[in-house]
Amino acid sequence: MRGIVAYGGYVPRLRLQRKSMVEANSWFNPGLKTKAKGERAMCNWDEDSLTMAVEAGRDCLAGDRPDNVGAVYLASTSLPFDDRQNAGVLATALNFGENMMTMDVTSSQRAGTSGLINALNAVAGQDGPALYVAAEKRRTKAAGPHELLYGDGAAALMLGTENVIAEFLGAHQTAVDFIDHYRGQNEDFDYSWEERWIRDEGYFKIVPRTLEGLFAKVDVKPEDVDHLVMPTVMGAVPKRIAKMAGIREDAVRDNLHANMGESGTAHSLVMLVDALQDAEPGQTVLLIGWGQGCDALLFRTTDALKALSSRRGIKGSLARRREETNYNKYLAFNNLVTQDMGLRSEVDKQTALSALYRKKEMLTGFVGGKCRKCGTVQFPKSNVCVNPNCGEFHSQDDHPFAEIPAKVQSWTADNLTFTPDPPQHFGMVVFEEGGRLMADLTDVDVGGVEVGMPMRMVFRVKEHDDQRGFTKYFWKAAPDQAGA
Amino acid sequence: MANGIKDKVAILGMGCSKFGERWDSEADDLMVEAVEECLTDAGIERNQIDAAWFSTAIEEVHVGKSGVPLSVALRLPYIPVTRVENYCASGTEAFRGAVYAVASGAADIALAVGVEKLKDTGYGGLPQRNRGVLQSMYWANASAPGSFAQLATAYSTKHGVDAADLKRAMAQISVKSHDNGAKNPKAHLRKPIDIDTVLNAPMIAEPLGLFDCCGVSDGSAAAIVTTPEIARSLGKKDLVSVKALQLAVSNGTEASHNSWDGSYFMTTRKASERAYKEAGIDKPREQISMFECHDCFSVTELVTMEDLYLSKEGEAWKDVLDGFYNADGQIPCQIDGGLKCFGHPIGASGLRMLYEMYLQILGRAGERQLDNPVHGMTHNLGGFPHQNVSSVSIVGRYDG
Numbered sequence: 001m002r003g004i005v006a007y008g009g010y011v012p013r014l015r016l017q018r019k020s021m022v023e024a025n026s027w028f029n030p031g032l033k034t035k036a037k038g039e040r041a042m043c044n045w046d047e048d049s050l051t052m053a054v055e056a057g058r059d060c061l062a063g064d065r066p067d068n069v070g071a072v073y074l075a076s077t078s079l080p081f082d083d084r085q086n087a088g089v090l091a092t093a094l095n096f097g098e099n100m101m102t103m104d105v106t107s108s109q110r111a112g113t114s115g116l117i118n119a120l121n122a123v124a125g126q127d128g129p130a131l132y133v134a135a136e137k138r139r140t141k142a143a144g145p146h147e148l149l150y151g152d153g154a155a156a157l158m159l160g161t162e163n164v165i166a167e168f169l170g171a172h173q174t175a176v177d178f179i180d181h182y183r184g185q186n187e188d189f190d191y192s193w194e195e196r197w198i199r200d201e202g203y204f205k206i207v208p209r210t211l212e213g214l215f216a217k218v219d220v221k222p223e224d225v226d227h228l229v230m231p232t233v234m235g236a237v238p239k240r241i242a243k244m245a246g247i248r249e250d251a252v253r254d255n256l257h258a259n260m261g262e263s264g265t266a267h268s269l270v271m272l273v274d275a276l277q278d279a280e281p282g283q284t285v286l287l288i289g290w291g292q293g294c295d296a297l298l299f300r301t302t303d304a305l306k307a308l309s310s311r312r313g314i315k316g317s318l319a320r321r322r323e324e325t326n327y328n329k330y331l332a333f334n335n336l337v338t339q340d341m342g343l344r345s346e347v348d349k350q351t352a353l354s355a356l357y358r359k360k361e362m363l364t365g366f367v368g369g370k371c372r373k374c375g376t377v378q379f380p381k382s383n384v385c386v387n388p389n390c391g392e393f394h395s396q397d398d399h400p401f402a403e404i405p406a407k408v409q410s411w412t413a414d415n416l417t418f419t420p421d422p423p424q425h426f427g428m429v430v431f432e433e434g435g436r437l438m439a440d441l442t443d444v445d446v447g448g449v450e451v452g453m454p455m456r457m458v459f460r461v462k463e464h465d466d467q468r469g470f471t472k473y474f475w476k477a478a479p480d481q482a483g484a
Numbered sequence: 485m486a487n488g489i490k491d492k493v494a495i496l497g498m499g500c501s502k503f504g505e506r507w508d509s510e511a512d513d514l515m516v517e518a519v520e521e522c523l524t525d526a527g528i529e530r531n532q533i534d535a536a537w538f539s540t541a542i543e544e545v546h547v548g549k550s551g552v553p554l555s556v557a558l559r560l561p562y563i564p565v566t567r568v569e570n571y572c573a574s575g576t577e578a579f580r581g582a583v584y585a586v587a588s589g590a591a592d593i594a595l596a597v598g599v600e601k602l603k604d605t606g607y608g609g610l611p612q613r614n615r616g617v618l619q620s621m622y623w624a625n626a627s628a629p630g631s632f633a634q635l636a637t638a639y640s641t642k643h644g645v646d647a648a649d650l651k652r653a654m655a656q657i658s659v660k661s662h663d664n665g666a667k668n669p670k671a672h673l674r675k676p677i678d679i680d681t682v683l684n685a686p687m688i689a690e691p692l693g694l695f696d697c698c699g700v701s702d703g704s705a706a707a708i709v710t711t712p713e714i715a716r717s718l719g720k721k722d723l724v725s726v727k728a729l730q731l732a733v734s735n736g737t738e739a740s741h742n743s744w745d746g747s748y749f750m751t752t753r754k755a756s757e758r759a760y761k762e763a764g765i766d767k768p769r770e771q772i773s774m775f776e777c778h779d780c781f782s783v784t785e786l787v788t789m790e791d792l793y794l795s796k797e798g799e800a801w802k803d804v805l806d807g808f809y810n811a812d813g814q815i816p817c818q819i820d821g822g823l824k825c826f827g828h829p830i831g832a833s834g835l836r837m838l839y840e841m842y843l844q845i846l847g848r849a850g851e852r853q854l855d856n857p858v859h860g861m862t863h864n865l866g867g868f869p870h871q872n873v874s875s876v877s878i879v880g881r882y883d884g
Binding site: 342343344345346348351352359362363379382387409410411413414415416426428430435436437438452463472 | 617625627690
């Protein structure tokens with residue numbers, strides 16, 4: 001049996017209120033007024049597709065981390081690097097070591113599901129399970145409809161052949177160069193065609209014939225589908241597709257428009273994880289991916305579903321939320337407005353790639369050291385043990401810090417140093433097993449930090465080197481909220 | 485312990501430029517201003533100097549590296565000039581180099597000059613700069629006030645001091661320094677302030693407001709040192725000699741080991757313990773007449789009073805509110821205005837502190853003159869509370 005072994009999810013904590021977006025822009029586009037309900041997930045300034053992928057991946061590994069992961073895939077059309085394998089950064093951040101296959105899957109909203117089919121087909125013949133992650137943070141032009149419809153998010157699946165929670169029953173794919181939208185090379189934004197054409201000539205023709213192809217291959221009837229996972233910003237389309245295909249209307253899954261928005265190539269997987277969090281053993285899940293053709297994948301959940309350890313998933317991520325009503329902040333975080341950053345922002349941010357390589361386990365993987373002689377856990381790992389009563393040379397083994405619970409020992413909110421989201425909170429973060437770090441704090445609110453506050457380390461953007469197009473990542477401390 | 489530096493070296497002369505936003509001056513102008521006063525005070529010519537130590541900290545925004553800027557500014561006659569940098573203790577390091585050269589016998593007369601020209605960045609506060617190849621990839625995005633502000637949260641947590649009481653004590657520290665600085669013609673900030681102004685000032689890094697932070701200034705200070713014997717032979721009667729010069733540098737314990745609680749300076753405690761021993765002082769609260777501590781931020785001064793063993797641990801805030809450190813208190817602190825008001829041109833600050841102690845001991849401090857001081861102490865703290873360099877120096881009347 002091959003299929004899904006575990007799942008994880010991540011949705012950024014900030015939820016931009018559509019009402020605020022519409023209030024800012026309806027003077028220009030009165031048509032937006034009908035779209036002011038609900039909220040969309042919005043990355044903090046230090047989040048992107050890669051950082052969300054790391055969080056979703058960690059969630060997927062929660063409680064039961066396999067020691068033999070053989071492949072890491074990352075699907076997205078909004079990756080921080082066009083040429084530097086993003087999945088490789090993800091694998092390094094998750095400390096998988098180098099003996100594995102890593103691959104980015106991109107260039108289409110369908111990449112998330114197409115890559116998944118390939119990964120599922122490959123996993124039976126490969127050593128160890130595969131971690132498959134999809135993440136998306138699409139930029140949209142201001143004052144248009146898409147910024148209201150889209151949301152940022154990520155989902156992760158562990159694929160394997162043992163302890164399968166959702167068996168892969170089969171898939172069918174159609175490749176149709178139907179251009180509902182496209183994004184040309186070096187372009188920041190999508191260019192889209194008319195919605196009614198997309199609906200009538202695209203969805204209503206291409207999806208049904210893809211489903212016909214699927215049901216011809218598998219021993220499942222359309223009416224047996226319990227969960228139809230079909231992401232689309234056109235909310236009424238999935239019900240009509242269900243009807244056309246003979247799928248029960250009550251199987252159609254919520255597209256999470258109200259509280260998250262559509263997360264592009266990640267959204268099929270985001271909705272799938274949401275469905276798996278609701279599903280009972282023995283249920284059939286139909287997953288659809290859309291984009292220059294259509295993917296349809298069929299899964300059946302197993303009894304192992306209920307034995308999966310507790311995790312955040314999409315539901316837990318959606319529960320971890322803070323309302324954001326400042327549309328200007330969204331514009332600034334997404335580089336949609338030219339801000340006066342001040343002279344203090346003008347420091348040269350070049351990264352020495354040779355140093356980053358030497359210290360990749362420390363910087364990307366957040367690996368410190370543990371002294372073999374005295375047991376002291378310390379960050380960074382160093383040549384000489386930091387314990388004043390030890391001081392042994394060359395005595396430290398690698399010790400991963402990312403999952404160690406931590407607390408704030410001292411902190412401040414700094415209005416002087418440059419940060420895209422002032423004030424800069426940072427403080428001495430002390431780890432439960434020993435070790436400490438003067439760390440940037442993130443996802444905190446002014447007035448919300450206290451000495452002794454429990455923290456969880458997260459992989460985030462340290463800074464952007466706009467001069468050279470490089471993004472520098474490191475780990476920060478975020479409040480360890482219940483369910484987070 | 486080695487027998488130490490006590491009374492082996494005397495100060496022959498000192499000088500200090502006017503500190504402030506010296507829009508009119510280059511670094512060499514400031515150096516010459518300090519050194520001319522210093523040479524006049526010492527009563528010697530440039531060509532009598534055997535060797536020089538030169539301190540700057542953030543040289544990338546003004547003079548650049550090496551000993552050359554000093555040698556060129558003064559047209560020194562091809563003598564050894566060593567540039568030193570050790571964060572905010574740089575000025576004291578220049579002094580230490582010169583003093584050790586004389587004590588060793590390698591030089592008869594040595595010069596120490598510190599300078600910093602910070603006001604060419606286009607904005608207030610210290611220059612933003614790259615922290616180094618590896619550090620810039622993982623150090624917190626911290627300003628100096630943000631790093632030091634955390635002393636306050638850790639201190640109030642450890643000692644159970646109400647945040648409002650601590651904030652008031654911190655404010656009183658700044659009020660006291662402004663009172664003192666107003667009487668100093670060379671000080672950068674010369675306006676007395678009231679406590680409500682401090683308490684209501686804009687927040688820089690919680691809980692440090694604008695008036696909890698020292699000024700960023702341009703300036704230079706200089707010292708010429710020699711042996712007491714040579715000083716006497718040059719006609720000097722009242723001498724100020726070096727009693728102790730100590731330095732302690734973090735080894736990463738505070739930053740990486742959980743034995744440090746963030747509420748005090750490990751380095752300052754080590755340095756002051758050694759300095760008192762070197763100077764033969766066993767009751768500092770009674771024997772120290774006055775001191776200049778590194779009040780980069782009000783809270784730094786507050787915890788330093790404890791790390792110098794002048795106040796009991798957890799009680800400095802009470803001494804501050806009781807006026808113990810005021811100009812008319814038992815141990816006047818920052819009698820020249822301190823970093824807070826005299827200003828903080830980093831490479832010059834350690835020498836500036838010594839300049840005030842020297843003037844006070846010789847009775848030349850004018851309106852600020854204290855009554856018969858015997859021992860003056862200076863303290864520098866460079867870096868961050870969790871990783872720093874701390875110097876403690878003691879000078880006093882030479883009775884030999």
